[in-house]
Amino acid sequence: MHSSPVKYKRNPFRWNGYLKIRFTAFLVVFLGFFETAGAQSEFSAGLSASDPIAAYQNAGLADGGFANPGWGLYLHSRSSRSGWPAGLQVEFRFAYQNHAFNTAAMEASFNPYFTSLYGDGAQTFVSAGKYQPFQISIGPHYRIILSENWAVRISAGVGVLFANMDQVRFAITDPSGTTIGVQTLSTASESLLSWYGGVRLSRGLSGPWSVGVFADYTGGESDVQADFDLPKDFQTKRPVHFLNSGVFLIYRLGE
Numbered sequence: 001m002h003s004s005p006v007k008y009k010r011n012p013f014r015w016n017g018y019l020k021i022r023f024t025a026f027l028v029v030f031l032g033f034f035e036t037a038g039a040q041s042e043f044s045a046g047l048s049a050s051d052p053i054a055a056y057q058n059a060g061l062a063d064g065g066f067a068n069p070g071w072g073l074y075l076h077s078r079s080s081r082s083g084w085p086a087g088l089q090v091e092f093r094f095a096y097q098n099h100a101f102n103t104a105a106m107e108a109s110f111n112p113y114f115t116s117l118y119g120d121g122a123q124t125f126v127s128a129g130k131y132q133p134f135q136i137s138i139g140p141h142y143r144i145i146l147s148e149n150w151a152v153r154i155s156a157g158v159g160v161l162f163a164n165m166d167q168v169r170f171a172i173t174d175p176s177g178t179t180i181g182v183q184t185l186s187t188a189s190e191s192l193l194s195w196y197g198g199v200r201l202s203r204g205l206s207g208p209w210s211v212g213v214f215a216d217y218t219g220g221e222s223d224v225q226a227d228f229d230l231p232k233d234f235q236t237k238r239p240v241h242f243l244n245s246g247v248f249l250i251y252r253l254g255e
Contacts, residue, residue, distance in 0.1 A: 048246025129166025194220030
């Protein structure tokens with residue numbers, strides 16, 4: 001029988017008081033910019049399907065993210081100033097993603113690891129939370145008018161992404177099904193530089209409202225220290241790359 005007290009570094013991106021302060025501060029700036037923007041400004045919100053790509057969805061211990069497809073939520077504030085080229089705006093962007101862990105893939109990948117520690121015949125069962133990364137960014141946004149009602153919108157930018165990865169609990173059993181160990185995988189990582197790019201197609205409605213569809217890409221990578229109370233701790237990079245596609249609604253001021 002293995003004892004398994006868990007020691008881990010605190011995840012600095014959990015929804016604690018400090019994170020609430022940063023999030024609230026961003027919303028104040030976000031809404032303040034929207035209210036005090038120049039002659040032409042917009043506010044938009046969107047909902048998307050969010051698909052992890054590359055290593056973020058892979059199932060390898062070296063760099064796999066074990067992320068399943070999920071969903072995303074977006075808020076944008078855009079503004080232009082007099083004298084800027086027609087269609088050019090600066091965009092402030094908040095993006096939130098929700099991706100569950102692929103627990104079946106985690107069990108298959110981690111089982112050899114725990115078998116080497118607990119002996120042949122050990123089986124691994126995973127109870128996991130989610131990735132809930134969010135990004136705060138800024139960049140240019142360009143609107144190309146196609147007709148009276150239709151426009152193509154192109155945007156890109158850089159910002160900070162918070163990985164916000166939940167703990168993962170592993171229960172290890174012997175061939176008879178008796179639990180012989182419980183381990184918790186905890187992570188400590190830093191906020192990371194990230195980037196995004198996307199394209200949107202919008203259609204004007206009555207008054208200041210528009211609707212549309214969009215697709216975009218977000219990427220970043222963070223060093224992660226993963227801790228068990230056993231000798232085979234490992235440090236790796238956890239990529240956060242995903243493609244999003246969805247719908248949005250725009251409210252426009254000052255046209």
